[in-house]
Amino acid sequence: MSAHFEPIAAPPKLLPDRADVVIVGGGIMGLAIAWNLARLGQQRIVVVEKSYLCSGASGRNGGGVRAQWSSETNVRLMKRSIELCSDFATKMRINVWFRRGGYLFLARSDERAKQLEESARLQRDHGLPTRIVDRAEMKEIVPELDVSRFVAASWNPHDGVVFPWPFVWGYARACEKLGVALHTHTDVREIETTNGRVSGVVTSRGRIATDRVLVCAGAWSPEITRMVGVELPSHPHRHEICSSEPLKPFLRPLVGDLADGLYFSQSMRGEIVGGISNAKVPDGIDQRSSLRFLGLYSRALSRAMPVLGEVKILRQWAGCYDITPDGNPLVGDVDEVPGMYLMSGFMGHGFMMAPVMGELFARWLLQGEERELFERWNLRRYRLGKLLSETMILG
Amino acid sequence: MSDKILACRCEDVTTHEIEEAVRAGHRDLESLKRYTGFGTGWCQGKQCVALCARLLVELGGDPPDAPITPRPPFHPVSIARLARLLPEGDE
Numbered sequence: 001m002s003a004h005f006e007p008i009a010a011p012p013k014l015l016p017d018r019a020d021v022v023i024v025g026g027g028i029m030g031l032a033i034a035w036n037l038a039r040l041g042q043q044r045i046v047v048v049e050k051s052y053l054c055s056g057a058s059g060r061n062g063g064g065v066r067a068q069w070s071s072e073t074n075v076r077l078m079k080r081s082i083e084l085c086s087d088f089a090t091k092m093r094i095n096v097w098f099r100r101g102g103y104l105f106l107a108r109s110d111e112r113a114k115q116l117e118e119s120a121r122l123q124r125d126h127g128l129p130t131r132i133v134d135r136a137e138m139k140e141i142v143p144e145l146d147v148s149r150f151v152a153a154s155w156n157p158h159d160g161v162v163f164p165w166p167f168v169w170g171y172a173r174a175c176e177k178l179g180v181a182l183h184t185h186t187d188v189r190e191i192e193t194t195n196g197r198v199s200g201v202v203t204s205r206g207r208i209a210t211d212r213v214l215v216c217a218g219a220w221s222p223e224i225t226r227m228v229g230v231e232l233p234s235h236p237h238r239h240e241i242c243s244s245e246p247l248k249p250f251l252r253p254l255v256g257d258l259a260d261g262l263y264f265s266q267s268m269r270g271e272i273v274g275g276i277s278n279a280k281v282p283d284g285i286d287q288r289s290s291l292r293f294l295g296l297y298s299r300a301l302s303r304a305m306p307v308l309g310e311v312k313i314l315r316q317w318a319g320c321y322d323i324t325p326d327g328n329p330l331v332g333d334v335d336e337v338p339g340m341y342l343m344s345g346f347m348g349h350g351f352m353m354a355p356v357m358g359e360l361f362a363r364w365l366l367q368g369e370e371r372e373l374f375e376r377w378n379l380r381r382y383r384l385g386k387l388l389s390e391t392m393i394l395g
Numbered sequence: 396m397s398d399k400i401l402a403c404r405c406e407d408v409t410t411h412e413i414e415e416a417v418r419a420g421h422r423d424l425e426s427l428k429r430y431t432g433f434g435t436g437w438c439q440g441k442q443c444v445a446l447c448a449r450l451l452v453e454l455g456g457d458p459p460d461a462p463i464t465p466r467p468p469f470h471p472v473s474i475a476r477l478a479r480l481l482p483e484g485d486e
Contacts, residue, residue: 012422052426059429165429184426245437245471260486279486289467295480302478309475315439315466 015206016181019046022201022210024188024224027058028164029343029350030216031171031182032358038178040366045180046210048203050187050220057218058168058351060287060319062241062263062273064254065352066103066159067128070119070391073373075126077356084355085162092170096162097268102253103159104133104141105392106150106304112258115391116154123156130156142255144307150257161254161265164351191227191340198228198339214341219285219320221330221344228337233382234324234345238286239275240293242316244308246270255304256394262300263394272311276300283323289316321348326387329353331361332374341365342379347393402450403443405436413447417454424448424459434463437471 021042023030026049034047053059065085067078085098107113116132123130133155135147141155175182183205191213192200200209215224219236247270254265261277276297278290294316302309322345324330330345343361346353363369381387400410408431421427424447433447434440444462452458 052421052423052429054429055425169430185423244474291467291480294468294472294477296486298474298477299481302474309478310473312471312473313468313477314437314471315435316468317466 012185013181013183015183015186015203016044016046016208017206018044019181019208019210020044021046021212021214022208023047023214023216024201025049025056025216025218025220026053026172026182026184027056027216027218027350028168028171028354029058029218029346029357030214031168031175032354033214033216033343033361034180034182035171035175035178036358036362037366038175038180040362042362042366046208047175047180047182048186048188048201049182049184052184053172054165054168056220057319057321057348059165060241060317061164061348061351062254062265062275063162063164063267063351064103064159064263064265065162066156066254068103068105068119068123068130068154068156068159068392070115070122071389072122072126073376074390075123075128077353077360079126079128080359081353081356082158082160084359085160088167088170088355092174094166094170094173096166096170098160098162099268100158100160101251101265102141102155102157104138104253104255105154106138106255106257107152107154108150108257108259110151113152116152119392120154128156129158130154141253142251142305144250144305145255146304146306149303155253159254161267163268167351188224188227191224193228193337196338198337211339212341213339214343216343218344218346218350219322221322221342225334225340225342228340230334230336230340232330232342232344232379234322234330235283236285236320237283237323238281238288238318239321239348240278240289240297240316240318241273241275242294242297242313243267243271243273245312245314247272247311257300257304258392258394260300261394262297262304264301271314272308274301285320287318287320289318322346322350325382327390327393328388329377330379331357331377332364333378335380349393402447403431403433403436405438405443406432408433408443410450413450414454417451417456422456424451424463427451427456428463439466
């Protein structure tokens, strides 16, 4: 039936032998930064991705985007990121199925409720409509929820969910339109230095001379920085997700329980997509699925929403979180190796933060803005003992 | 009669969309799957992967070493059944 097709696939593009910036990692963070750098006039940007687009965490996450955080920085950043999400489809001319159904964070204890209340107050100070709701209102927002198990919840109707894949394609296409050279299936083998400074990147498809390397490799970032002797405090941790058969739209928000890390939402395809914490998973790069996850998730989900018991799980998958000891990312320059920059350690929240972090990183690097943020989240805080905190981490 | 030919019935992906995706540079099966969405619907690829893989090769893409990564469970299983998998107390 398809014999009339002529071979049309473009041959692999030639790898440039020189670049002003090489970005390691073609996930949403690397692509968002590449696009923002190009928009600000940065020339000769090369993005190298070891596998296909969406192969790492950017293609394996639940798509949640929320401004409900407990630290002022995260609230401020995510408020902007959600704004960027809301007009992404128009600007990039790609449907990302962004839906502002809100986030409902459940509390099982008075102590947790108090924490949520403090965070909600902070969020309101930043102009968000977050408020604490009681059982009756929880039931109004999600009628099928077994509210007897929860004492209160934090509710921000402006949070939302996107379909991650087209977000990545949107940035990738926009990057290429601005002249960014995007090379998939191109593995970094070595980072060269001359007199201690970055001087080149050796890949599986050739060498690129450059004096700036930006590491956006998510859970693989420690492997990259180790090539120049820099040990990151972050480590990969497998996180699993699954999705159900599609159902008619009935569930408005993304529901999250910080006690066991359960979260679930209904995608625009109708599937219930969700995950849960799985403390027994050993650290390390591992993208295999496990039966134990399905058991943990299904038990927690059917307790929270008994009506979902008869719904069938269609498929599961896994991706890697990039975990830091203080739950905050590693961004900016690396003191030990001039010319190397980090954008990693986003804990599993890198997808939702990429739109704003792409914008801020480009302004920081090229225009010197946002110095305070790039100082606070810099790798050197570990050496200086200035660790940070964030309590609203899910999954 | 329309020349719309479905490659993936669950997700309504046409052979034309496969062709366009390969033209856009998605030369390997996993990338093609993520760009077009074939294989992510109810049948989980049972009906479409072989056809899409063949189209990809005919269009000049990279011959796949294997089918797309299978996603368990291999048949849809109810959440209530899966909830009984683990012993109580195993959190």
